[in-house]
Amino acid sequence: TDSRVFQSCARPQYGKWISCLTTDSDWMLCGGGPSLSLWHLRSLSPTSIFPLTGCQRQTSFYQDMILAVGEGPSVAHCLLGGEVKAQIPCTPQSLNTLQLNTNSAEHRMLTVGGSSNHIDVFTNLSYRAFSLSF
Template identity: 55%
Template sequence: MKNSLCASASEDGSVKLWDLRDSNVAIHTMEPYKNEVCARPEYGKWLGCVTLDSGDDWLVCGGGPRLSMWHLRSLTATTIFDTPRACQQCVTFYQESVISAGSEPFVNHWFVNGDQKAQVPCTPTSVFSVEINPNSDNHKVLCVGGNSSQIDVCLNFGYKAFSLSFEMD
């Protein structure tokens, strides 16, 4: 059964995989900060984001440790994304790529081999949410939110089309 897994990331640096058919006990625990290539001790071991692909074969996580892709059958890191300064706070799979953002005013588009496809400037200086409209194949919209009173809207994922402003009275 596909989509039977759930992943959780934690401030203690662990990723737990849960079988949705029996969620009483985590079936696997991974600790990316212990992987030498992922570790960035100057940022700590906390994890701020995690996502699974639609087939339950791949997982991407990041935060203090570098953003990394893991093969779930072997529980090994296969790709380390070059995020030298930014701690990633949100991540999602999109088609044959990975989209992430974090403590810099950019949304990063990555090839699954770790090469950066694009870095799109955005309004928030720290991004907490990147969401894609799943309801339309013809009208995909990427929305970016963070520490700003604006939500950026990208009609073409390569640039910000406009921003929605929310101001308090």
């Protein structure tokens, strides 16, 4: 592929490294040193570059959106077209991990953790329900 495609995601101030990678069918989310971007695997080109600050550490596809966490105290809800729909506040000042339980519609929840002894639990993706402290 043309190196100009990769240049569009580059952020030289962060260097060249990947901290998160997620795939779903013909799609891949990739972030870290480069901006978080959605790639179409068949064409090997980015279709969306998300305007999130800092480096993203983990992402997940969920229904018609993307959930992302990284530097900063919030879970980003992104639309596939590249827009950031919401940034939901969290307890840790920086987030390293997110896990979404989709096995049960009745007990669906999102958990996130990072730079503190708290794990935030979301029973509704729009707000934090409570935090567990360890």
